[in-house]
């Protein structure tokens with residue numbers, strides 16, 4: 319079977335690997351329809367973070383059809399359409415017992431702890447899969463998982479408290495957050511990205527206003543709910559320079575070096591920071607929400623690429639040379 323394999327930092331290959339479809343009792347064989355490349359896939363490739371086995375087939379944002387089920391699988395059947403619940407949690411630790419699965423002490427992800435969806439087929443445990451309606455386009459369905467991450471980032475948004483939203487970083491999570499918070503009825507939403515071409519394109523395509531940091535604005539017009547969906551420490555500093563006092567920041571990005579952040583600004587302006595680890599209860603919400611956003615979602619998805627093109631697209635994405643917000647693979 320053809321599969322993308324991540325060996326270590328900066329080493330990814332497309333290989334033909336032996337594949338057996340014999341299943342354990344709790345396992346399910348999925349034929350992958352589409353899989354999305356995530357910022358965290360690039361992060362692992364670039365930094366070597368979260369590589370717990372080698373080689374591993376990445377891909378935690380996938381949709382597909384069930385071909386075969388293990389003897390004890392009862393919530394799913396052959397031909398069902400499914401997506402992955404990317405979080406692999408232990409169900410046993412202090413946080414899992416409190417149902418805070420995204421904070422599990424042993425948390426890992428599909429594609430990291432086991433082989434994921436950048437392949438023709440994938441074998442997953444029943445509990446890692448979520449059945450979806452056959453009326454949902456399988457291409458759009460590959461965005462349900464990142465949509466859950468976006469919904470988690472805006473779970474902190476509250477219409478009665480915040481009126482000006484600023485989204486910094488227009489990758490998939492930033493864009494999906496902007497689209498979702500608009501559905502939640504946010505009064506003012508502005509977007510920002512250091513890539514001006516992307517910023518203008520998304521503003522035009524999805525009808526969002528662009529944030530202008532040079533404009534002189536009064537306190538009540540300053541953004542008071544911000545999302546940092548970048549991987550740059552500069553983005554958080556940018557937000558701190560522009561946010562209203564008492565504002566809140568949802569941090570989704572995976573910046574490593576925060577040594578240049580002026581922490582004093584957070585303290586003096588009474589800023590609240592919320593670290594967004596994956597998602598918790600938002601996956602089912604994302605399934606139903608997808609419908610509302612489907613017109614926009616089809617605009618931000620790339621033409622499907624093949625498995626062979628994945629290494630090339632990893633490099634292009636890292637160099638910020640891809641126009642589309644979400645690159646989708648059709649194995």
Ligand SMILES: [Zn+2]
Nearest residue numbers: 356358379464
């Ligand atoms: Zn992801």
Ligand SMILES: [Zn+2]
Nearest residue numbers: 408411414422
């Ligand atoms: Zn746990």
